[in-house]
Amino acid sequence: MKQFLNDWGLILVTFLPMVGVLAMLCVPRESEETHKLLAVITSLATAFVGILLMLNFNYDRAGILQFRVDHSWIDAINSRFIMGLDGLSLPLLALTLLIMPLVFIYSWNHIPEPGNVKAFFVLMLVLEMGMIGTFLAEDLILFFVFFEIVLLPMYFLIGVWGGPERKYASIKFFIYTLLGSALMLVAFVAVYFLVKNPVTGEAIQTFSIPELKAAGGEGITRAAQVVIFGGMFMGFGIKVPMFPFHTWLPDAHTQAPTQGSVILAAVLLKLGTYGFMRIAIPILPDGARQWAPVIGVLAVIGIIYGALCCLAQTDMKRLIAFSSVSHMGFTMLAISTLTTFGFNAAVFGMVAHGLITGMLFFIAGSMKDRYHTLEIKRLGGLLVSAPKLGWIFGLCTMASLGLPGLAGFWGEFPAILSAYAPAEGLNITLFRGLMIAAALGTVLAAGYLLWLYQRTAFGTPTEEFADDPHIHDVTTPEWISWTPLLVLIVLLGFVPAIIFNVTEPAVNIIAKTVGG
Amino acid sequence: MSLAAQLVAQVGAPVSFRGPTIDYHALAPEIVLSAAVVVLVLLDSIKLERAKAYMPVVTNLALLGALIPLLTLAYDGGTRALFGGSYVVGPMPLMLKAMFIVTTYVVVLLSTNYMAEGDYWESEYYTLLVSSLLGMVVMASSRDLIGIFVALELLSIPAYMLASWRKGDVRSNEAGLKYFLMGVFASAVLLYGMSLVYGLGGSTRLEDIGRVLADAPTDGVPVVTLALVFVVIGFAFKVSAVPFHVWAPDTYEGAPTPVTTFLAVASKAAGFVALISLVFYAFLPRADIIEPLFFVLAIGSMTVGNLAALRQTNVVRMLAYSGIAHAGFMLAPFVVAGSNPFRSMQSIVVYLVIYAAMNLGAFACVIAMARQTRSAELKDLAGVVRSMPGLAWCMVLFLASLIGMPPLGGWYAKFGVFKVVVGAETGLGYATAIIMAINTAIAAYYYLNVAKTMIFDDPPEGAPVRAPRTPPSLAAAIAISLVATFAFGILPGLLTNVTSYGPLALGG
Secondary structure (H helix, E strand, O other): OHHHHHHHHHHHHHHHHHHHHHHHHOOOOOOHHHHHHHHHHHHHHHHHHHHHHHHHOOHHHOOOOEEEEEEEEEHHHOEEEEEEEOOOHHHHHHHHHHHHHHHHHHHHHOOOOOOOHHHHHHHHHHHHHHHHHHHHEOEHHHHHHHHHHOHHHHHHHHHHHOOOOHHHHHHHHHHHHHHHHHHHHHHHHHHHHHOEOOOOOOEOOOOEHHHHHHHOOOOOOHHHHHHHHHHHHHHHHHHOOOOOOOOHHHHHHHHOOHHHHHHHHHHHHHHHHHHHHHHHHHHOHHHHHHHHHHHHHHHHHHHHHHHHHHHHOOEHHHHHHHHHHHHHHHHHHHHHOOOHHHHHHHHHHHHHHHHHHHHHHHHHHHHHHHHOOOEHHHOOOHHHHOHHHHHHHHHHHHHHOOOOOOHHHHHHHHHHHHOOOOOOOOOHHHHHHHHHHHHHHHHHHHHHHHHHHHHHHOOOOOHHHOOOOOOOOOOHHHHHHHHHHHHHHHHHHHOOHHHHHHHHHHHHHHHHHOOO | OOHHHHHHHHHHOOOOOOOOOOOHHHHHHHHHHHHHHHHHHHHHHHHHHHHHHHHHHHHHHHHHHHHHHHHHHHHHOOOEEEHHHOEEEOHHHHHHHHHHHHHHHHHHHHHHHHHHHHOOOOHHHHHHHHHHHHHHHHHHHEOEHHHHHHHHHHHHHHHHHHHOOOOOOHHHHHHHHHHHHHHHHHHHHHHHHHHHHHHHHOOOEHHHHHHHHHHOOOOOOHHHHHHHHHHHHHHHHHOOOOOOOOHHHHHHHHOOHHHHHHHHHHHHHHHHHHHHHHHHHHHHHHHHHHHHHHHHHHHHHHHHHHHHHHOOOEHHHHHHHHHHHHHHHHHHHHHOOOOOHHHHHHHHHHHHHHHHHHHHHHHHHHHHHHHHHOOOEHHHHOOHHHHOHHHHHHHHHHHHHHHOOOOOOHHHHHHHHHHHHHHOOOHHHHHHHHHHHHHHHHHHHHHHHHHHHHHOOOOOOOOOOOOOOOOHHHHHHHHHHHHHHHHHHHOOHHHHHHHOOOOOOOOO
């Protein structure tokens, strides 16, 4: 068993969704039930392989890559098919494998207009493959391939099944991300040519992330590192998204169908932050040290700016989208400290944000199904008309604003704390200033979330929706898809060590390479 | 000794003429194609009307026949130099020949229904197509100025006629005439440049020219610059590089779409093959002249092509401008030709092959969809996903490949170019890479605009629910392109292994 997983586990978990896609392509589009069943089975099978991997994962050695596969792929450019799982990728892999089946189950009776279950599910399975592959790839080119595969399905998810402004939102999403990833690719190639072996002093000419990490940016001058890091920053920073490249996100989120928003918030945004920790920082430590203050400042601007924008929103989904900008700001602030503590907080923040904001988008989608609008001033009295939904919503807003005892707290609080003591060589005064500003951001977060909750859940339903028969309480598919998320939000809130213990050894190594 | 020198020597000494020994195996593909041209002409003149239906079949059988010696030659391996090194058959020429033949095969598949249903001259069409192909196949092996020029004319002259094949349509006539005038003008420029090159090098063989250029003093010889610039510009017309591109959109739009496909894929590739031979076998010692020249051509082509493509409302015109932009990408490795000649050459060849696969596919889808919509205007493609879901999604895949999305072929083509220009570690190289990256994002917009129109937009009132069945030849063309596009994207090794085959002795 262990041997099989060592050889095939990661390949299987990455490409199983494609098996499902091939099966679905053979089924005519009219038999919708079959498609739903196939998609759920595929995603559950993928998750099952993931669970096997996690059970066989050696948690004592979470810092090193396990189940590593290494095959020759494109010899002409020295790019190999390398995949591996360590403490940094494991939580994110788990998050992806958890979210996808839940999204499929949720879709059982929530197929957005204009239907076409087959195409909808096929695209989501392709998306799943891309996301899993990105978290597992240990070769820059392989990483890039998976990173890009994600784009097209998401483009169509937004463009076909989205809201009224879907065409604009989808193209904006695509062009922004593509520009970033093209510059990122140039940066990857530059790394390939410039990094030298620390011992022999010869160019190592490899795309293998572990090897490049071991070289630690040897042979690249500080100025060149700053420029190349800039290329990667464009690729990952746009994906996160960081201020001032965030403008695609509110549009994409607002227009995307519920499933798209959930996947976008829960997993896709993490590709960016993950990229910083997996690739940009360890490979270009000098560049990272130079960029850290810039990233920190932009992150805090994102926190404050995102929060202020939230206060100005009239649409519930758009508000949650801007809250993502704000929350990812905390994660990026934690990363910019370049310390073990900060990286730990960042990974936790990624998972927590994935669970909580994913859940918030689920709720927003369900409310949209019931009310056919998400305009905040027309809503109200959710606790009266659909009490269970109202309480779940309440729990998630509390989690999102960082209430201790729920998962959001451990994403936010350590992130702020980490800025108190950034890595050696970084400007302590600046980071302490950022810490204070970020702390103010949490107050704003409490403000906009509580205000949102008050306006939508408290009071009595507006006249418009007072006796609307469409407004019913939580349905069975919703329960099935939401319960795991809610349980995890509470569980991680009480026992954050579940994640910290896994990530600690892995991020420790990264922090060491940047000397923090 | 070059042929010209031999002739000069013979004037003085009246010895009986001895023909060169000919390696018939190496020339077999060309012989098969020449025979095919003759057979097609004869078949037409003997059988006339009755032969029409068999023309595409005979053509394709001949093309497959020409592939057989290519396989045996590839199996034999090694490089064969004929006629004193003026004609070389090695791994790279073999792969290019295979690409030209397969491309033409697909073009014949695209033409079958188009020509039959449009009531155009059929027999001559296929004869000219194969003649033009013969020119391309010769081009792939030519290492001599005269060989290159003859090949160029052989491939161009039939193409001028093919462009105006829709005789009843003014725009097709305009297409042919424009293409002809521009082509002839370019030939004149090219010939002038070649005559200067010959004057400098004292030989028509590229190898000799390269040697002379390497030994020549670099300062104070402006005629070298003049010669190289003229030759390069001559081919810049052929590959529709900015600012010599103005003929392309009109010609592409006016010509019958299968011919457009042929021009955009095969004819352009032939121009690049000639440029590759000239630059890497002869002009390389003067990288200081050609690199800035190609920098201007490459940057101009990709930027102008992309910006103009943004404004197009006709898909074929859009593909024409996007072809100009892609030409810019393919010219980019020339910018760093001096730093790593072998890798630069390899990346251009890989790009050519992958571009052929995905562009053929895109054109095939346009032709197939235009059978119902009766036009290639973008607005007429609105919502075709409802009536032709398979075609629409295939088109999306080809467009995605043209953008450069992995795992479709286009990404590797682009990546190869990025790698070469960045790897040169020169200022021009880095500048090219950054501009390419920005252009990639611009290009995505207009490709996605087509995808958006097909998938997101609502079909016009009264559009049929189910389209007529796609004829098998078109479906086969799309399938071939799709398989190639995926295969090159997932396993680029298929291509790179061939192109990195053996040390391709540079400058010789």
